[in-house]
Amino acid sequence: MIDTTDLTVEQLADAWRNVHSTSPADEADPLVMDCARRLAADPGGEQAHVWVYGLVGMSGYLAWRPGRAAELAALDALRAAAKELGGRPCSHDDHPYEAEMDAMEDEVWLGDNGLLTGELAAGEGEPAPDAARVLCPGNVAGWARLVADVMAPLTVRRVPVGAPVYHQSCIQTLSGIVNDYPYCDPHEVLTDEAADLPSRPTRGVLAGYLVTMNATCWYAASERITDRSVLDAMIEGVRGALPLLRDDECAHDSGDHPDTGDADYLNQVGYFLRSPGGRAEIAEYYGWDDEDEEYAEGDAEEEALDAWVCPEFLRGLAEQTLSTLTEALESFETAQDDEPSEQTQSA
Ligand SMILES: [Zn+2]
Ligand SMILES: [Zn+2]
Incomplete structure (x- = not known):
């Protein structure tokens, strides 16, 4: 079992990226629990985007057969983050996660959503979204809602309408x-x-x-x-x-x-x-x-x-x-x- 206490965010991010739907529960559940605990501790905080990123990265595992405790912890933390961050005013008409919704194959996001660093690669012929929009609480809340809705379909409001x-x-x-x-x-x-x-x-x-x-x-x-x-x-x-x-x-x-x-x-x-x-x-x-x-x-x-x-x-x-x-x-x-x-x- 992985000991997460002394890992840096970069080391954690590497571990998150290796969690997939086929990961054994004894490896994946502790990572999910750790990430969810950190998010739940301060769901509207400065670092919330990092922990939301972690749960987005592990969503392939979370959407399939996670341990029950890990699943509930992740859902609670994501919902708390969406609630804390989603209501804050911002000057943006839209957020980068909305454009990514079309690219979620089988609704699990496998790419880099920029939440860790604020940098997101530009789509073809488009300017790269600026870090302020990527890290905007509205964008982080959007991702939290998407993953919560993938895990518990039709229980989350305020997801933008539109099938891929x-x-x-x-x-x-x-x-x-x-x-x-x-x-x-x-x-x-x-x-x-x-x-x-x-x-x-x-x-x-x-x-x-x-x-x-x-x-x-x-x-x-x-x-x-x-x-x-x-x-x-x-x-x-x-x-x-x-x-x-x-x-x-x-x-x-x-x-x-x-x-x-x-x-x-x-x-x-x-x-x-x-x-x-x-x-x-x-x-x-x-x-x-x-x-x-x-x-x-x-x-x-x-x-x-x-x-x-x-x-x-x-x-x-x-x-x-x-x-x-x-x-x-x-x-x-x-x-x-x-x-x-x-x-x-x-x-
Ligand atoms: Zn915004
Ligand atoms: Zn029924």
Whole structure:
């Protein structure tokens, strides 16, 4: 186990950079706990940006299977920092973290966000953001909110609305399919979608994947799909995703799970769930008020939006998807048995 007491910030930063979703808990948890403790001790302080940087750097680990105590400590510290720093006035119209939201692949940030030194590399053809904007409390609070929302999706307010451009184009392509006017080959699109789940997805990415599979399964199960490999790929994908759900208990009242009747809306949510900016779109749709509160957790007045990532809800949804797909597969097989001549021809 690493002893963090006498390490310099540079040495700590090296250790943080080596923490990934595959890191063993006995190595990663002490680093997370140490960093969270330092942030929680002074969440609005001079050094807060350093500790927020540390938790951003370890977000790949935090978003997958951190130890429970480390997870709670990190969440508490990030929320405290967002609250302390987020309300301070500044002269900036926007902050560098907003531009970075589009580049968070599978919503885990792997690059240098500048929070440690104040220096952030310029995007192509853009001037580098100045240190004052990078280290501005508004920017540090923004990063704290993003990581908290990746760890506990749909519980954090004041995340800027807007899914990454790539996700918006996925929604468009799939909306052609769920609305029955595909403009790309649905066989190809659905097969690619089915294979699109990372091996250690964040809660939002996993939920989004299962929602997308459900939104598109009616189409895959219809006679519009003429190649059974599409059904095979989707069944394999959903079966592979199920064991990745956490075994947290459902904290919702009966009837509080989302309504999944509208495939077009479900398709949008499927991709909105996969990023902080996309989830902010969902929250906006449900009418979250951005101004007064930092978090929605425990707010009985509003719909429980985090039900979209509830393991029990998602397990039920996945089972529904699987039964639709396996039924279609069976009738596919029966049809082939009934028409031996066609089978011989196609073989
Ligand atoms: Zn600012
Ligand atoms: Zn639930």
